[in-house]
Structure formats: structure tokens, C-alpha cells
Amino acid sequence: MxxxxxxxxxxxxxxxxxxxIPVYAASPEQNHTVLIGGDYNYPPYEFLDDKGQPTGYNVELTLAIAEVMGMTVEFRFSDWAGVRKALQNGQLDALQGMVNSPERRQAFDFSPPHAIVHQSIFARRGEPRATSLEQLRNKEVVVQKNGIMHDYLLQNDVGAKLITVETHADALRQLAAGKHDYALVANLPGLYLGQELGLSNIVPVGKPFQAQQYGYAVLKGNDALLAQFSEGLAILINTGRQQQIYNKWLGPLQEQGLPWKQYGKTAAILSALLLLILGGTVIWNRMLRRQVDKRTAELHIQQQQLIQADKMTSLGILVSGxxxxxxxxxxxxxxxxxxxxxxxxxxxxxxxxxxxxxxxxxxxxxxxxxxxxxxxxxxxxxxxxxxxxxxxxxxxxxxSRQESDDFSEPFDLNDVVATAVRLAENSINSSTDHFSVSYSSSLPSVDGNAQRIEQVIINLILNACQALNDRNSAIKVRTFRQAESQQICLQIVDEGCGIEARNLTRLLDPFFTTRREQGGTGLGLSVSSGIVQAHGGQLKFESEEKRGTTVTLTLPVSGENL
Structure with missing residues (x-):
């Protein structure tokens, strides 16, 4: 195939x-300056910097295309509605960034896309979530005038009350100031502006949607100019230069985490400094207390090292292929x-x-x-x-991202198991042809760190894969609830080699392993048991040599479900 x-x-x-080939038969006049329009406040794609100069991903890409195609360009930036009207009136030759849609293709021609733009619904923290356009009915929604979502909502009436503004920044400022219910803006500019303007009380709700092609636009019929942009873009893509520009402007913003993680890091540093001051006071006054605190700190560091070492070991197995x-x-x-x-x-x-x-x-x-x-x-x-x-x-x-010890919130065990299975898919597929998962419906939530429990489940699944003798042996995973004990359970059953009776009591001992020759560290189950115990749960093992092993993970039901 x-x-x-x-x-x-x-x-x-x-x-x-x-x-x-025939598209390039015509070309613009030599030495003609091409007037390029752009939105003055649409970062990181295009915007005016502190000195009033055009900058951003679109600007750098346009300059690179002009260089390889021998073009002379001049930028004209204004609000989006203004530059779109200027293109329609022939006052501009092209817009360097415009979402392609069937309605817009009636008046404009588009180059191949140089980016994919997603849209997001932003709301104030604590306000009701809206994860789809249908949930905007009878709500006041701020959109950019003549932007793609303004066009879309006018053509597909969802029953929202539209409030139009010039820029994405205006939309987010009004929302942050307590005006209106939601703002519907492009995802990356929304995240960028929220961070730059310090609008900490607004957040995107739901996943980004409406993946839309974003490229150069010219008036319909201006094939010669469009051909130059298309050819220049193709050259930059083939040489890798477009990807470099994309990574410079858009890569860091796509990879960054939510702002609260930065706040968490700052709080952790301040907490560490406060602990040092407190520790110094205790050391000065009580020598015995100093020894206790020192030993506790050493054990804490060792535990963190073991957890991270095990995580990296599991991750190394997962990414080997x-x-x-x-x-x-x-x-x-x-x-x-x-x-x-x-x-x-x-x-x-x-x-x-x-x-x-x-x-x-x-x-x-x-x-x-x-x-x-x-x-x-x-x-x-x-x-x-x-x-x-x-x-x-x-x-x-x-x-692979390490979270802080005290991170705790309700989570769905079924979701965590599904993610763990997806991450371990490569090892599962290479070990067995008979893998099954059964999820109990309507499981109550569990309090704790979902990422840590995910680490435990991945480790247990990998152990089950390594215990199998051939691909005909099965692994069965299921979740269920023990109503009488208010416990949520995960059970992993493998038809592998089993565990010798004399080794069952040693499974959770640090550095105990029967696979040292294959690179085992003996840390996996010990670290997993520590994580589970920290969540108020327990790991239980039942095994019969040459017949298989059953591992049962139990966790207490979240307090809000009792």
C-alpha cells in the first residue's frame, strides 16, 4: 500500500x-511597488511594534517572498475593516493574511495557505463555559468587525447578539472589563494579547475549533500578482525558510503552557526561599530540629529523583520507535x-x-x-x-513534564486510563494481538494529580507487556467502582509468565527487579506505590507462575462525590 x-x-x-505552468504567463510591471495591507493589531501574525513599524510572522514572510521573487513591497497597516475595504476599492494590491472562505472567494483570489488559523471562545474566569457556537444563543458576543467569525455568524445565524470592535485587543479588553458574555477571536492572537495586556481574568473555554486556511488575498482576476506570491511561498516552503519563520513567531506561543503554570513556578521559588529562612531560624534555635528537617529534605529530594527517573525510563521505552x-x-x-x-x-x-x-x-x-x-x-x-x-x-x-507535589484537582479515571493506553500503544501493539479495555460508565471523580496516576498506569501496562511470552497472550484492562468501600478501581490482568511466590512480597522494594539484565532499574513499582499511597490508595498483586498476574489499583472517591 x-x-x-x-x-x-x-x-x-x-x-x-x-x-x-500557464498561471505564470503574466507578471506585474517591472519596478512596480506592491502595496501590502495588514491589520495593525493582530499579533503574532501582523502588528505595529513600539516604534510603529510593521512586524510579525506575515511581515517577515512577505519580505522573504519579495526577496526571492525580486519584488518591491510597501506595507499599509490599519484596522481590519479598513484594509479589507481598501483592497476591494483597489487602493491596495494584496492582503498578506486573510482566511479563505467560499463567500470571500466570490470577491478575492487566494494563494495556498501559509498557516492554519483556529478560533476560540474566550470568557471571564468563573463564568459559564461555552464550548460550541450553538451555546452562544441569546448571549452578547464581541467579534472583530468584518473578521471571519463576524462573516460566519452573519451567514449562519446562531442567535447571538453581536458587538463589533476594530481589533482582537478591543474585544478582550471589553470582556475583561466585565462587558458582554464572550469574545470570539482567533486562538493564537487571543492568547498572545491576553498575556501581553495582563488580562488574567479571561481564559479560552473549550478546545480551538474552525481550522481555517490563512494566506495571501488579491482582488479576483489579479492572477499575475497571486502567482508571484504563490511561487515565492512554494520556494520558501521547499527550502525550509517558511518553517523557520513560522517557528520563530508561532512555535513558542503554541508550545507554551497556560499562564497559571508560570505563576506556580514563581510561587514555588518564593516558597523555597521562605522555607530556607524558616529553616535557618529553626537551625539556630534547635539543633535537634535541624537534623530532622535536614533528613526530611533529603528524603524528599530522593523521592523526586526516583519519580523523575522512573518517568524518564518509561518515556524512553515509549519513544524508542x-x-x-x-x-x-x-x-x-x-x-x-x-x-x-x-x-x-x-x-x-x-x-x-x-x-x-x-x-x-x-x-x-x-x-x-x-x-x-x-x-x-x-x-x-x-x-x-x-x-x-x-x-x-x-x-x-x-x-514528560514534571508537576508539583501539591497539585490536586478532581479527575476522571477513565480519561486518564485512555490517555495512558494511547501513550503505551506502541509497546502494546508490539507485544500482543489481544488487548482490551473496559470502561465503567458514570465513574465518580478522584482527587489528586492526574499526571502522576497516568504515570503509574503506564508503568503497570508496560510491565504487563514485558511479562507476555508471545503475541497470543492477552492483556485486559477494566475500571469499576466498589460501592461498599467508596473506592474506584483499575484492574490490569495479563496472561504472562507470572511472579514467583517468594518474590511477591518484594515487588514494592526499591531497586528489586528480575529484569536487571534487560535494563530494569527496580524503581517502577516502588515509585508507583508511593504515588498511589500519596493519593490515599493501594496497589495489590495476585499472581500464579506461568499463568499470569492481576494488578488492582484502588483510589478513594473524590470528597465532592461522597
Whole structure:
């Protein structure tokens, strides 16, 4: 199948090239200065810096395209409604960043996208959440005038009361000041402006949605100028320069955590300093207390080292089959696949016309009558696969991030188990053909650190995988509730080699392992038991040699569910 896909892609690129060449027949006048419009306050894509100069991802990308194409450009920045009207009136030659939509294509032509823009609903902390547009009915929603979401809500009436403003910053300021119910703005500019303006009382609610293609726009019919931008963008993508510019402006913002994590780090540092001062006072007054505190601090540090060492060991196993530096090629796939899909759609009419006139013909070594049904499915499979790669990498990053000891909040054990299974999928698939998970419905929540419990579950699943003798042996995972004891339970049963009776009592001893020759450290179960006990729970082991092992993890029900 992979050979077929490679052959198809090469053939498709050949066909695309044959239809693409005539676009460049015309070109703008030599020495003509191209007037580029932009939003003066749409960071990090485009905005005016402290000196009033245009800057941002779009600006740097435009300058790079101008360099490789030998163009002269001049920037004209204003509010979004103003620059959009100026393009319509012919006062500007192009906008360097505009979301592509069917309605806008009636008046404008678009280059291939150089970014994907998501939208988010922002609300004040403590206010009711709205995770979909349908939940905005009868609510006051602030949007940017003539922006893509303003267009969308006007064309698809969801019953919201729209309040329009010039910029995303105005929308977020009004929301932070207690005006209106929600702000509907682009995700990255919303996060950027919220941090830059110190608007700590507003947060995005729900996941980003409405993935939209974002690229250069010209008046309909200005094919020559559009061709120059498209060709320049293709050159930058192929040389990797576009990705460098993208990573510089958008990469750090996409990778950063929520603002409260920064506050947590600052609080941890201040707490450590306060503890040092307090410890110095105690040492000065009570020598015995000094020894106790010193020993307690040493044990605490050792525990943290063991936990992190075990986490890194598990993470090393998980990523052993993953290639290095997959983020950049995955990003290129997600950027290029929609372009290829549109190119195929543009080709379909021509190919169908040939099919009707001349009958069936070969395309990519197969009959066109078969390929026209296969190609959309192949493109969908590739796009889904690229999203799956990105999701797995993000899960691995979250898993490897160390959280503070006192982090505690209610969580759903089913969700944590699902994430752990997804992270351990590579080891599971390489160990057994018979893996099953059964989730109990309506489980009450558990109080604690979801990431720590996730670490325990991953370690238990990996141990079960390593205990199997062949792929026909099964692993069964299930969650359930013990109503009589107010306990939430996770049970992992493997049909592996089992554990000798004399070793069962030593399983939780630090540094005890029967797999030292295979690189085992003997820390996994000891650290896991400590984490579970810190949550008020317990690990129980039942095993019969050569028949398998059953591990039961019990945790107390959250206090709010008692």
C-alpha cells in the first residue's frame, strides 16, 4: 500500500505541474511597488511594534517572498475593516493574511495557505463555559468587525447578539472589563494579547475549533500578482525558510503552557526561599530540629529523583520507535495536504471531461475510474495520520513534564486510563494481538494529580507487556467502582509468565527487579506505590507462575462525590 501511495503522489505532482505552468504567463510591471495591507493589531501574525513599524510572522514572510521573487513591497497597516475595504476599492494590491472562505472567494483570489488559523471562545474566569457556537444563543458576543467569525455568524445565524470592535485587543479588553458574555477571536492572537495586556481574568473555554486556511488575498482576476506570491511561498516552503519563520513567531506561543503554570513556578521559588529562612531560624534555635528537617529534605529530594527517573525510563521505552524531529515534517504534511486536496478537486473537472470524451485511462498506473474514488480517501487517511502523529507527540510532551507535589484537582479515571493506553500503544501493539479495555460508565471523580496516576498506569501496562511470552497472550484492562468501600478501581490482568511466590512480597522494594539484565532499574513499582499511597490508595498483586498476574489499583472517591 505504501508503494502505491508513493507512486500516486509522484504522479499527482506531475499532473499538478502540467496544469499549473500557464498561471505564470503574466507578471506585474517591472519596478512596480506592491502595496501590502495588514491589520495593525493582530499579533503574532501582523502588528505595529513600539516604534510603529510593521512586524510579525506575515511581515517577515512577505519580505522573504519579495526577496526571492525580486519584488518591491510597501506595507499599509490599519484596522481590519479598513484594509479589507481598501483592497476591494483597489487602493491596495494584496492582503498578506486573510482566511479563505467560499463567500470571500466570490470577491478575492487566494494563494495556498501559509498557516492554519483556529478560533476560540474566550470568557471571564468563573463564568459559564461555552464550548460550541450553538451555546452562544441569546448571549452578547464581541467579534472583530468584518473578521471571519463576524462573516460566519452573519451567514449562519446562531442567535447571538453581536458587538463589533476594530481589533482582537478591543474585544478582550471589553470582556475583561466585565462587558458582554464572550469574545470570539482567533486562538493564537487571543492568547498572545491576553498575556501581553495582563488580562488574567479571561481564559479560552473549550478546545480551538474552525481550522481555517490563512494566506495571501488579491482582488479576483489579479492572477499575475497571486502567482508571484504563490511561487515565492512554494520556494520558501521547499527550502525550509517558511518553517523557520513560522517557528520563530508561532512555535513558542503554541508550545507554551497556560499562564497559571508560570505563576506556580514563581510561587514555588518564593516558597523555597521562605522555607530556607524558616529553616535557618529553626537551625539556630534547635539543633535537634535541624537534623530532622535536614533528613526530611533529603528524603524528599530522593523521592523526586526516583519519580523523575522512573518517568524518564518509561518515556524512553515509549519513544524508542519514534523518529527524531517529527514535528517539522508533520507540520509540512498538515500544511500541504489541504493544498493537494484542493489541487485534486481543481483537476477533477478536466479529468472527468477526458473520461467522458475518451473513455477510461491510466492515472498513476491504475484506471482513472478507480482512482477518482481512491484519491479522496487516500488524502483523508494521510491527513488523519498526520493529526494522529501530532497528538501522540503532544501527549508525550505532557507526560514528560514534571508537576508539583501539591497539585490536586478532581479527575476522571477513565480519561486518564485512555490517555495512558494511547501513550503505551506502541509497546502494546508490539507485544500482543489481544488487548482490551473496559470502561465503567458514570465513574465518580478522584482527587489528586492526574499526571502522576497516568504515570503509574503506564508503568503497570508496560510491565504487563514485558511479562507476555508471545503475541497470543492477552492483556485486559477494566475500571469499576466498589460501592461498599467508596473506592474506584483499575484492574490490569495479563496472561504472562507470572511472579514467583517468594518474590511477591518484594515487588514494592526499591531497586528489586528480575529484569536487571534487560535494563530494569527496580524503581517502577516502588515509585508507583508511593504515588498511589500519596493519593490515599493501594496497589495489590495476585499472581500464579506461568499463568499470569492481576494488578488492582484502588483510589478513594473524590470528597465532592461522597
Amino acid at each position: 505504501s508503494l502505491f501511495k508513493n507512486h500516486f503522489i509522484l504522479t499527482l505532482l506531475f499532473w499538478l505541474g502540467s496544469f499549473y 519514534v523518529a527524531h524531529e517529527i514535528n517539522n515534517p508533520t507540520g509540512l504534511l498538515l500544511l500541504n495536504l489541504p493544498i493537494i486536496r484542493e489541487a485534486w478537486q481543481d483537476c477533477e473537472d478536466i479529468l472527468e471531461q477526458r473520461y467522458e470524451q475518451q473513455g477510461d485511462f491510466l492515472l498513476g498506473g491504475l484506471a482513472y475510474s478507480q482512482m477518482r474514488d481512491e484519491i479522496p480517501a487516500l488524502l483523508t487517511d494521510m491527513n488523519d495520520g498526520a493529526h494522529r502523529i501530532k497528538r501522540i507527540v503532544n501527549d508525550l510532551k505532557d507526560f
